[in-house]
Amino acid sequence: MNIGIITSTANEKIKRIRSLSAKKNRDAEAVFVVEGAEHIKKALDNDFEIETLLFTTEVKNAFTTQQIRKANKKAAMYEINDKVASYATNRDNAQNVIAVFKQKYNDIKIIEQGLWLGLENVRDPGNLGTIIRTADAVGVQGIILIGNTCDAFSPEVIRATTGSFSAVPLIRASLEEFIEWRGGFAGSVIGTHLNKKAADYRKLKVDLPAVVLMGSEQSGLTDEICATCDIFAKIPMREGVESLNLAVSTGIMLYALDWS
Secondary structure (H helix, E strand, C coil), rough: CCCEEECCCCCCCHHHHHHCCHHHHHHHHCEEECCCHHHHHHHHCCCEEEEEEEEEEEHHCCCCCHHHHHHHCCEEEECCCHHHHHHHCCCCCCCEEEEECCCCCCHHHHHHCCEEEEEEECCCCCHHHHHHHHHHHHHEEEEEEEEECCCCCCCHHHHHCCCCCCCCCEECCCCCCCHHHHCCCEEEEEEEEECCCEHEEEEEEEECCEEEEEEEECEEEEEECCCCEEEEEEEECCCCCCCCCCCHHHHHHHCCEEEC
């Protein structure tokens, strides 16, 4: 097994990994960075393609022999020190196992059955990561990232998912692409909204296949995407209370809707 050693933050491979904290560089190479042995193992088990694996001396045994062999088929592997790990991730408390994976998005045409979650123009990485984690726990089929929804492979999102990024299929679609796809979708689309047509989410029975749509933190669903909805649902709140955090309201909808 060929394992290199990198001890300097001036190494070009380390500089390149650090540069992946910028979206333009991730997009240009269609890769992203994952920290932590368990999260990397989960990504490998879910068939994410690994490109580079770094680990510090004290955690050489963080992976099973099977996992190392699985990664070693395609990954360049390097032993590093704590200083290099912190520099590569631009974090003082970096994990001691770091990997670069290829990004993976699915085609919207794979949606045929089960419950799917659609997120329109969601801008907060922490919210997106938490929602992905919740969707994994609930068992939804996947998530459609619509319009200007933030980068699902940013470091902030990946950390917030606590490893679930690799277990939940992701689809990225423009609003126009979603609307076009919706025209041929035989299932139902449920929009979360406070309009007069919206029913109490506790009273809805959802027939599958279906898509539940959640809108941006500031303005909710756009009028254009609301036009694709069959029904609307809302979470009743006491008068005078600010709207719920998006990740919280999404969790409530996914767990409470009668769709099983």
